[in-house]
Amino acid sequence: MSEKLLEIKNFNVRYTTDKVISRAVNHVNLTIHKGEVLGLVGETGAGKTSTALAILGLLPKYTAEVDGEIIFEGENLVGAREKKLRAIRGKKISMIFQDPMTSLNPVFRVGEQIADVIKFHDNKLSHGEVAEKVDDILKMVGIPASRKGEYPHQFSGGMKQRVMIAIAIACNPDLLIADEPTTALDVTIQAQVIKMMRSLQKELGSSVLLITHDLGIVANFCDKVAIMYGGEIVENGTLEEVFDKSRKHHPYTEGLFASLPDITTRTERLTPIKGLTPHPSELPEGCKFHPRCPYCMDVCRSGGNPPQHQNGTHMIQCHLFS
Numbered sequence: 001m002s003e004k005l006l007e008i009k010n011f012n013v014r015y016t017t018d019k020v021i022s023r024a025v026n027h028v029n030l031t032i033h034k035g036e037v038l039g040l041v042g043e044t045g046a047g048k049t050s051t052a053l054a055i056l057g058l059l060p061k062y063t064a065e066v067d068g069e070i071i072f073e074g075e076n077l078v079g080a081r082e083k084k085l086r087a088i089r090g091k092k093i094s095m096i097f098q099d100p101m102t103s104l105n106p107v108f109r110v111g112e113q114i115a116d117v118i119k120f121h122d123n124k125l126s127h128g129e130v131a132e133k134v135d136d137i138l139k140m141v142g143i144p145a146s147r148k149g150e151y152p153h154q155f156s157g158g159m160k161q162r163v164m165i166a167i168a169i170a171c172n173p174d175l176l177i178a179d180e181p182t183t184a185l186d187v188t189i190q191a192q193v194i195k196m197m198r199s200l201q202k203e204l205g206s207s208v209l210l211i212t213h214d215l216g217i218v219a220n221f222c223d224k225v226a227i228m229y230g231g232e233i234v235e236n237g238t239l240e241e242v243f244d245k246s247r248k249h250h251p252y253t254e255g256l257f258a259s260l261p262d263i264t265t266r267t268e269r270l271t272p273i274k275g276l277t278p279h280p281s282e283l284p285e286g287c288k289f290h291p292r293c294p295y296c297m298d299v300c301r302s303g304g305n306p307p308q309h310q311n312g313t314h315m316i317q318c319h320l321f322s
């Protein structure tokens with residue numbers, strides 16, 4: 001097995017706003033090895049973005065409280081000094097956000113924004129060397145270098161997202177976090193961007209944490225999959241394990257797959273999971289999925305978390321398998 005790049009251990013995030021406590025991330029354990037793509041899957045409110053922001057030390061200072069460990073290249077980032085985190089952000093770990101306009105600066109030409117990252121990463125490069133790298137990176141993401149003098153608003157949605165990706169990879173990060181990178185794009189453009197990201201990832205050999213609620217994207221891009229519900233990882237394994245219909249799965253994972261259109265039978269028999277994701281300020285006792293679970297038993301309704309069943313690399317947190 002390859003070397004571990006990032007290890008999140010027994011990690012929790014709690015927000016306190018107006019005396020309301022939200023347990024957004026609960027006892028999360030995740031590992032990303034070098035060169036691996038991990039898909040973090042779950043509905044809105046599952047705690048995916050909070051996990052990503054925690055890795056970068058970008059959670060709001062006064063409202064978020066964290067505990068546990070985030071070990072990156074052997075060092076714990078939880079409680080690390082801002083100076084240390086700043087050195088890691090944008091150099092070793094970079095992030096692509098869902099909405100490119102929140103991270104692209106509208107008043108600077110895209111070439112300048114990419115050049116800034118390159119210069120921040122390596123301040124010894126000459127002007128010519130930086131310009132050459134900008135051209136290379138633009139080409140890598142499928143944008144003609146001749147467009148480097150344009151401003152973000154001159155690009156379409158898909159092209160803006162490519163610019164974002166160019167900025168994120170400009171420092172050749174060890175870990176790229178992509179938080180719903182294609183959600184704002186239409187389906188054909190989504191497929192192009194994902195295909196491009198996959199080939200870039202292969203070429204650069206970087207590890208990726210891909211956050212999405214789209215299992216189709218996971219199938220096309222990821223090596224490992226973690227399913228998140230109510231701030232917890234309820235199932236975790238290789239892509240083959242989580243997508244293998246002949247295996248047992250967490251009832252929530254089953255529900256996610258049942259709510260996908262079945263293209264093989266061409267019928268629209270979608271069975272959405274009934275009920276709503278609980279708000280993290282009102283998480284139920286026992287198994288957090290129990291109010292929605294078709295297999296719910298008495299034991300699921302009270303006490304702490306269900307036991308975690310580990311079968312090789314495949315983990316399921318559920319009473320059904322005890």
Ligand SMILES: Nc1ncnc2c1ncn2[C@@H]1O[C@H](COP(=O)(O)OP(=O)(O)O)[C@@H](O)[C@H]1O
Binds near residue numbers: 016017
């Ligand atoms: N800054 C914040 N303050 C208070 N609650 C927050 C904050 N950010 C997120 N939350 C809450 O934490 C929960 C998880 O949010 P988030 O991590 O964004 O989930 P996801 O990315 O899976 O949709 C949500 O219910 C959200 O309302």
Ligand code: SF4
Binds near residue numbers: 291319
């Ligand atoms: S622990 Fe119980 S309620 Fe939770 S997913 Fe398993 S069977 Fe359903």
Ligand SMILES: [Mg+2]
Binds near residue numbers: 048049050179
């Ligand atoms: Mg999110």
